Amino acid sequence: MMTQDSLKEIKAEILEIVSKSLVPEDCAHAKNVLEWVLRLKPDADIALQLAALGHDIERAIPERRLNRNDYDDFDAFKRDHAENSARIIHELLHKYEIDEEIVTKVCHLIRHHEHGKENDTEAYVLNDADSLSFFDLNLPYYFERMGEAETFFRMQWGYRRLSERARTYLQNVTFEAEPLNDFLEQIKTSEHESSKCAVFQIFNSAS
Numbered sequence: 001m002m003t004q005d006s007l008k009e010i011k012a013e014i015l016e017i018v019s020k021s022l023v024p025e026d027c028a029h030a031k032n033v034l035e036w037v038l039r040l041k042p043d044a045d046i047a048l049q050l051a052a053l054g055h056d057i058e059r060a061i062p063e064r065r066l067n068r069n070d071y072d073d074f075d076a077f078k079r080d081h082a083e084n085s086a087r088i089i090h091e092l093l094h095k096y097e098i099d100e101e102i103v104t105k106v107c108h109l110i111r112h113h114e115h116g117k118e119n120d121t122e123a124y125v126l127n128d129a130d131s132l133s134f135f136d137l138n139l140p141y142y143f144e145r146m147g148e149a150e151t152f153f154r155m156q157w158g159y160r161r162l163s164e165r166a167r168t169y170l171q172n173v174t175f176e177a178e179p180l181n182d183f184l185e186q187i188k189t190s191e192h193e194s195s196k197c198a199v200f201q202i203f204n205s206a207s
């Protein structure tokens with residue numbers, strides 16, 4: 001059985017680890033993802049809240065962190081990143097008296113935070129919250145570090161994983177760095193065009 005005190009302790013330990021990340025915005029991102037989770041699902045349970053705070057934890061631990069350059073495929077990298085974070089959170093949670101059911105759920109949500117999980121609304125809430133936070137908070141930092149081509153790719157990847165509902169939050173977003181506004185417009189237009197195309201194909205094959 002978990003008390004409010006141990007819940008506070010777990011959250012503090014996660015944030016303490018994440019605050020040491022070499023990626024300077026990681027701690028703010030963890031808190032921001034939790035805020036987005038609560039905006040998308042105000043009754044988010046303890047497991048979903050802990051998953052929001054700890055989903056990127058592997059990035060904060062240099063000796064366990066995966067290296068993006070070891071992967072040709074960005075999706076494979078993101079899958080392993082999610083799996084690695086789930087493994088670390090599993091170890092961390094077992095230091096506390098916490099129901100196994102909650103541990104299993106936190107790990108499951110983290111494991112699927114990059115791509116969602118079919119028929120699992122909460123996994124998609126975390127997936128949306130993470131991606132919205134990328135646009136809301138991380139993007140200017142990412143742009144400064146990675147440059148235009150990589151940022152465009154990352155924005156497109158992030159936009160594609162957003163649900164229709166989550167995309168509405170990006171309707172009136174603007175960025176200080178002008179190219180980012182342009183990139184977002186291009187991505188929205190091309191996604192809109194390709195979804196029209198997909199509907200057209202379904203319609204055509206049905207007729």
Ligand SMILES: [Fe+2]
Pocket residue numbers: 029033055056130
């Ligand atoms: Fe994240």
